[in-house]
Amino acid sequence: MSDAVEVKTLIIDGEEVSALRGQTILEVARENDINIPTLCHLEGLSDVGACRLCLVEIKGSNKLLPACVATVFEGMEVSTNTERLQKHRRMILEMLFAERNHICSVCVSNGHCELQTLGQEQGLTHIRLPYRNPELKVDASHERFTVDHNRCILCTRCVRACAEIEGAHVWDVMGRGINSIVITDLNDEWGSSTCTRCGKCVQVCPTGALFDKSKIGSDHPKYPDFLPYLNLMREAQ
């Protein structure tokens, strides 16, 4: 049997599943309808393991592993939803909600926001942490889109979509730590940047940080599902 088709069997949440060598825990779990929460992961983009929501427990190890990048091995026993993990996930979500400004009722993404959905799924009822409420700028210089940094959770999906899919690398991260911020070009206004106006970044943004101007105040769903399809079509060529 060659390396490429080597099959591994493992247990996820008590359920025996099989996987191909090199697959990530997340891929295998989703194939088997086991839900692991993610935020920075998006099918079609590279993984960075940054949001830490997909951390899972592996039997025999005290260390938590990010399911989006950790690959399977034979006989692995994975727990995806223990009390310990739930506690950490809620705390991480609390950190995100308190980090900037996430008031759902006045957000363009209300009802279509991945952060909001995750908060609901994880049973987040209130935020204990003090709100930091930094007053960050809103850049509406672009003719079609707006970036509201107060809603940004720094998942860097926009950065990756722009660099990896569109090939423009207009978005990047500036500063460090709590002062990190996504920028276009060398911190130029989005409107006068080298943006190609493709709008991929807006579609992959999980919150209301990037949005389409024409839809302000209206129902504003996003459609990031084009990415795997796009990749597939490109590979087929």
Added chain:
Amino acid sequence: MTIEELEQIAESVRLENAKFDFEVNVCMDLACASQGADKLREALVQAAAASGKSILVRKTGCMGPCSAGPLVKVDEDDTLYSHVKAENAEAIVSSLGGTPVPELQCELNEHFDKQVRVVLENAGHIDPEKIDDYISRDGYKALMIALIEMTPNGVIHRITESGLRGRGGGGYPTGLKWSTVAKAGGDLKYVVCNGDEGDPGAFMDRSVMEGDPHRVIEGMAIAAYAVGASKGFIYVRAEYPVAVARLTTALREARRRGLLGNNIGGTTFNFDVEIRLGAGAFVCGEETALIASIEGRRGTPKPRPPYPAVSGLWGKPTLINNVETYANIAPIVRNGGKWFADMGSERSKGTKVFALTGKIANTGLVEVPMGIKLREIIEVIGGGVPGGHTFKAVQTGGPSGGCIPADMLDIGVSYDALLKVGSIMGSGGMIVMDDTSCMVNVAKFFIEFCMTESCGKCIPCRAGTAQMHTLLTRICEGVGTMEDLELLEDLCSTVKETSLCGLGQTAPNPVLSTLKYFREEYMEHIQHKRCPAGVCKIEAPVEVLA
């Protein structure tokens, strides 16, 4: 270059030095230089010329007890002079060949007696800018032994046998790391030296790079031979301009002597080293972030695996060790693994260099065998807490470490023992605190450091440290509540367990250890609105009139 040629060079240096009747070494390290060592050296040269005696005045790297600087050592009888000023030059010169100047003599016998010098064996004896000085003290002999008499596997076996563990803080077995890289496939591999020393109060690596740069280069060359690499990088922070200059000089001289480049020692081994400057980001000491930085990208860590040993610089197998780890290699190869393993404790072998700072009499660099009690380092070698104050805690391992209280000073210094009490060995910073330090404030200081040094990639480290800082500030200002304390502990647990890299995973340690050993100080701040050490400015609560 062969062993015989090295010995010829060493012999010629000895002959050259023998022309002088006396050798006077002046410490030119930053601490001494800032206290006027430059002028002192000039005065010594002038006094030497005026006296008619034949004296060699040599500039050397750090001699150790920085608080006693500027330091001068007379080689003839190993007399060490402390607090020497330019006007003392004549007295020292005229005393040569007679009795030492009593009022300048350094009274730190116990300080030196307890130390064992392996990494710092050349400190105070050689001019770091002269390769021949290094060669005269067995320099590059280990590289030649390795290249000519040993197989790469033999070298790795010797390092494994020595029990050397990574001196950057993690304590990963060096031999195991080397053999992993050696086993990794591919014909292009890299060897990287991590000189991105960023802990507050730590300066061991700087001293080694400035005082004995060839030792690091030799260690890297031996490592490259062992793992099959042909290219090396030294990653130094740009805040260490002297280290960068000395390393640059050392690399140039080593190339000129044929100790770097092609066909080293007449063998088929090729190796050269480049210097890469870091822009002072603490996180770039983390190996995956360091790799990103060398590659010219933003210095942020990546999840491991894949480990750099398998996929590192530009995707190639890469060996990354700390400056002090490489500095230990040459003596191990020269003297054998067993010689090294005979020093130290059961699971931590050899010696460790510590930078003693804070409220302690003899601040500076010390090198001690592993397993020595913390109490001996602080009370005997360090000379205890000055000014009639009492010792409160010692912080090891910088912002990733913890505070160890007085009643735990009898633990032996080793990777495992320090981990057990909630701290880490770290790279070797040791900050001593006395009764004038507020432990809540100390915890806040370190969290502030981690908060500003966080790269911002993962949420727990980016937002978690900022939240911890807010809560600690509240407590320090006397407005903290018991709920805040509970929240702080929850945050510590999440940040520690879920952060992406070592920076975040260890960031809560200063808070956790102070909470464990000095909880009553937190309680005083919260319940009685009082800072026991008088550090935090807590305003008296305003009385609300009914």
